[in-house]
Amino acid sequence: MSIPTLTPASKLSAVVLPVTGATGNVNSSLPYKIYSDETSPMYSSQFISGAVDQVSFVFKKLGGDILDIELTEGNVYTAYEEAVLEYSYLINVHQATNILSDALGNSTGSFDSKGNIEASALSSSLSGSHIALKYPKFDYSMTRRIADGIGAEVGLNGSVQYSASFDVTPGTQDYDLQSIIETSNEHSGSVNGKRILIKKVFYKTPQAMWRFYGYYGGLNVVGNLHNYGQFSDDSTFQLIPAWHNKAQAMAFEDAIYTRMSHFSYELRDNKIRIHPRPYNGGPRKMWVEFSVPTDVWDSKNEGVDGVNNMNTLPIGNLPFENINAIGKQWIRRFALSLCKEILGQVRSKFGNVPIPGDNVTLNGSALITEAKSEQEKLRDELKTTLAEMTYSKLAEKDANMTDNVEKVLDKVPNYIFVG
Amino acid sequence: MSDDNKWEQPASPPPPLFTGQKEKDFVKQVNDEVIERVVGQTVVYYPISLEHTNFHNIYGEAVEKSFLNPVRVYAMVKYESQNTTTTPLGVDRIEKISVAFHKRRLSEDQDLFVREGDFVQYGEHFYEILSLTEPKWLFGQVESRFEIAASCVRAREGLFNV
Numbered sequence: 001m002s003i004p005t006l007t008p009a010s011k012l013s014a015v016v017l018p019v020t021g022a023t024g025n026v027n028s029s030l031p032y033k034i035y036s037d038e039t040s041p042m043y044s045s046q047f048i049s050g051a052v053d054q055v056s057f058v059f060k061k062l063g064g065d066i067l068d069i070e071l072t073e074g075n076v077y078t079a080y081e082e083a084v085l086e087y088s089y090l091i092n093v094h095q096a097t098n099i100l101s102d103a104l105g106n107s108t109g110s111f112d113s114k115g116n117i118e119a120s121a122l123s124s125s126l127s128g129s130h131i132a133l134k135y136p137k138f139d140y141s142m143t144r145r146i147a148d149g150i151g152a153e154v155g156l157n158g159s160v161q162y163s164a165s166f167d168v169t170p171g172t173q174d175y176d177l178q179s180i181i182e183t184s185n186e187h188s189g190s191v192n193g194k195r196i197l198i199k200k201v202f203y204k205t206p207q208a209m210w211r212f213y214g215y216y217g218g219l220n221v222v223g224n225l226h227n228y229g230q231f232s233d234d235s236t237f238q239l240i241p242a243w244h245n246k247a248q249a250m251a252f253e254d255a256i257y258t259r260m261s262h263f264s265y266e267l268r269d270n271k272i273r274i275h276p277r278p279y280n281g282g283p284r285k286m287w288v289e290f291s292v293p294t295d296v297w298d299s300k301n302e303g304v305d306g307v308n309n310m311n312t313l314p315i316g317n318l319p320f321e322n323i324n325a326i327g328k329q330w331i332r333r334f335a336l337s338l339c340k341e342i343l344g345q346v347r348s349k350f351g352n353v354p355i356p357g358d359n360v361t362l363n364g365s366a367l368i369t370e371a372k373s374e375q376e377k378l379r380d381e382l383k384t385t386l387a388e389m390t391y392s393k394l395a396e397k398d399a400n401m402t403d404n405v406e407k408v409l410d411k412v413p414n415y416i417f418v419g
Numbered sequence: 420m421s422d423d424n425k426w427e428q429p430a431s432p433p434p435p436l437f438t439g440q441k442e443k444d445f446v447k448q449v450n451d452e453v454i455e456r457v458v459g460q461t462v463v464y465y466p467i468s469l470e471h472t473n474f475h476n477i478y479g480e481a482v483e484k485s486f487l488n489p490v491r492v493y494a495m496v497k498y499e500s501q502n503t504t505t506t507p508l509g510v511d512r513i514e515k516i517s518v519a520f521h522k523r524r525l526s527e528d529q530d531l532f533v534r535e536g537d538f539v540q541y542g543e544h545f546y547e548i549l550s551l552t553e554p555k556w557l558f559g560q561v562e563s564r565f566e567i568a569a570s571c572v573r574a575r576e577g578l579f580n581v
Binding site for chain 2: 006009011012014068346355358
């Protein structure tokens with residue numbers, strides 16, 4: 001059935017969706033022109049073709065050949081652009097979920113008002129190698145950063161450890177380490193008013209001969225020039241692995257540092273109290289190792305200025321050409337639904353439209369409800385599908401697959417050797 | 420009154436009551452579509468020519484009526500009633516219809532104005548327009564009279580000849 005023509009034609013500019021779109025009208029009708037403006041880095045002639053085709057699609061799907069559709073071409077183009085951007089948004093959020101833990105601390109980018117990544121090293125070639133399309137390395141950046149923090153606590157991995165000493169006065173148990181270190185010439189600059197973190201307190205005895213003769217050292221061991229066996233009066237030796245010897249040495253060191261120390265201490269608010277009370281003949285000096293916690297925003301640290309969250313991931317709008325057939329169909333359906341919603345808005349501005357002698361109730365509310373439901377379903381469909389495709393889910397599936405293959409192989413009869 | 424105090428209704432939103440020219444045009448578009456494509460009732464409108472009709476100088480009536488070119492008009496037609504009265508002189512049957520015209524469609528697109536005394540043909544019968552009212556003001560705006568309701572009675576045989 002073809003649409004009857006109004007005769008005579010209406011003199012006012014009736015808003016009726018045309019049967020087909022026109023390439024020349026696309027760009028001027030769009031609010032953002034992300035894919036339609038020839039000067040845009042994301043310009044795509046394919047987008048324009050798709051938008052024009054969408055007009056015919058909407059026209060047919062909404063019954064434009066039977067009754068008027070009170071939409072303009074521009075409404076359809078706008079819906080199409082929005083659908084592409086919505087798809088891009090959902091895919092990018094999904095990808096952000098995938099890569100954020102690896103991308104933390106890495107380079108971020110700058111974006112224009114349209115969400116296009118601006119010219120930089122990351123966007124040197126937007127076509128085909130857009131950052132949103134890259135498959136990054138697994139870097140475990142967040143795990144590494146956590147390990148850095150833990151390592152710093154124990155004096156490893158880039159943390160700055162300081163050492164200082166203070167004089168022990170016989171009869172004086174209490175010393176304000178914060179004050180002593182902060183006011184020292186050597187450390188006043190590095191502490192710079194910050195609270196220090198005491199890691200270790202130790203002293204040294206002037207007599208060290210026990211190192212040679214105490215504990216496991218034993219007799220007949222004279223320096224490094226002779227080996228143990230040559231001076232032993234026994235003839236049977238048990239060979240032990242090197243790690244065993246090392247563990248023994250560590251236990252030995254530990255015993256010396258802790259169990260053999262004559263002194264212990266309490267530390268409160270960086271004020272140390274030494275037990276027992278220092279006496280004449282005891283150690284005259286004690287040392288402390290400490291660190292000065294650095295600002296977490298210290299930009300000297302690697303990656304502090306890099307990606308910190310989804311917000312700073314260098315992901316721009318998806319290039320239209322790189323959206324595959326799955327995505328394109330989703331876009332068509334979503335754009336159709338958006339058109340339906342716009343039409344619903346137009347038709348529902350007035351619940352009833354008066355006609356001579358009567359009133360007509362338009363289907364605006366029904367269109368809106370239907371459109372919203374469709375959009376929700378489309379979003380859910382895409383999200384659900386993507387949720388099954390996160391990298392972690394893929395790993396799970398691979399693991400399941402491997403397990404299942406093993407189960408299958410378990411059922412395969414093994415060759416029985418008959419001698 | 421100074422010029423500052425002059426007030427005009429803007430053509431585009433935001434007009435008063437959210438009903439500007441676009442809204443009015445939308446209503447006209449829906450009306451055109453519903454009346455002409457969905458409902459599709461048509462009458463043939465016969466405008467009587469005052470210039471060419473030879474009417475009586477005293478009574479103002481004409482036995483033979485001349486009319487201008489008839490125009491096909493889409494309108495909402497309702498069958499109102501049919502009264503039959505029997506008298507010693509015979510049976511008299513009066514049939515009434517009402518024809519509701521879309522005023523903007525007539526005046527803007529067809530350059531047609533409805534008058535009392537003109538005739539319309541609906542189906543095979545002719546009806547004389549007895550009275551006209553404009554019962555609807557679009558969105559309550561007095562300048563947007565929207566509908567012309569014509570109360571018509573079937574013309575007796577011989578009253579109007581084509």
